[in-house]
Amino acid sequence: MDQLHHQSERYGTDYSLAICDVDNFKKYNDIYGHPAGDSALQAVADSLASHGRESDGIYRFGGEEFIFLLPGQTPSGAETRLVRALEAVRNLGIAHSGNPSGTLTLSAGLSAYLPGHRVSSERLLKEADMALYSAKAAGRNRLEVAPEVRHIVRS
Template identity: 40%
Template sequence: MIVWNRACERLTGVPAREMLGTRDAWRCFYGKARPTLADLVIQRRTGEVPTLYDSHQRLCEDGAHLAAQSWCDMPRAPRRRYLAVDVSPIVDDDGNVTAVVETLRDMTDEKQAQIALEQLATRDGLTGLANRRCFDDTLQAEWQRALRQHQPLSLLMVDVDSFKQYNDAHGHVGGDECLQRIATAVASEMRANDLVARYGGEEFAVILPNQSLKGAAIVAERIRCRVESLNLPNLGAAKRCVTVSIGAATALPSPETEAGQLIATADAALYRAKHMGRNRISLTREADGELPAYTV
């Protein structure tokens, strides 16, 4: 390290006297040893850039002028920061790299604003679950992945029973709190790669990648029991408490089918669960017949 200016001191919390003449600038940015972008250029290891940075680009065809962005731990600074880094090599008359200039920009506020906007675009404001837009995008992505990997894809459509009566009795504020508690209950039964979304109103949708119909039915029953155990009073319901009806469907995607068909099948199963008395699970049709409703 031959130059460490005042701006770098303020950014990292590390004075120049500690850095000049050293080779371990990484200590100012990361909790564990790893090369900086300048190190990668000097050591001719630029092929490792994609694995170490969130985003990157080459600023010219020679491949030595690079720009990258990533979160940095900043051990001596007040907080973790998102830094944009540009590097430019200095070469001698023979084309050999003699030094590298690394320029840092603090992009933390901009990155946090971007994350907040992305959350607004994909999260439901009331429940914190994925919203309809996120559900649609995720279902298409999971459908394509299931098609490539020849795996089943299951979908649950979950609807709160007699919710209008609950809203009438407890008001919209009480109705909102009810939906929030149900959202938490449904989300608590999910695996890391499952997605729970607020599909609309008092209806939720659950995407279960690589899950059979039998497995989907087990998840659905857990959700039904978890919601019933909340014991939210609803005099307009048969059980005198808030319950849900669930339609479960499973598909093995093929080039001739579309994700919309899975939604339609799960919706039909949900309708059957409602028609048969609510607070129950109904499964998808199979072959020429129909699986019996899974009742409680």
């Protein structure tokens, strides 16, 4: 992340950053066990990796969270990419009786480094995390864009 941020700072290029989290994953582990949880995380990671551009970076960020680093990606392009990723995970059809949809789903928060919002990578990460919390609070199984970015894109 730091490497991409420094490169973007130096050359004035944009990037988007998102955090995704498996919805109700603790319940999944409680119901199906940790080996099933590990298998589910691997299936999610494979799905996320197979639906991106070669330049995209997708990393496990801890527990059941994944971070997306999308160089050169506008917020609207990143939003399209992430909506497809969330749909791909839903389409895996991994049963999850502890989730309202009955299947494993993701929630995501998105921020971006772009003109009018040239902030630190730490701040972008915080904004994406807060947007993720908003997605969870709004019912899960969705993407939320950080207000700081949404405001700039719509201006």
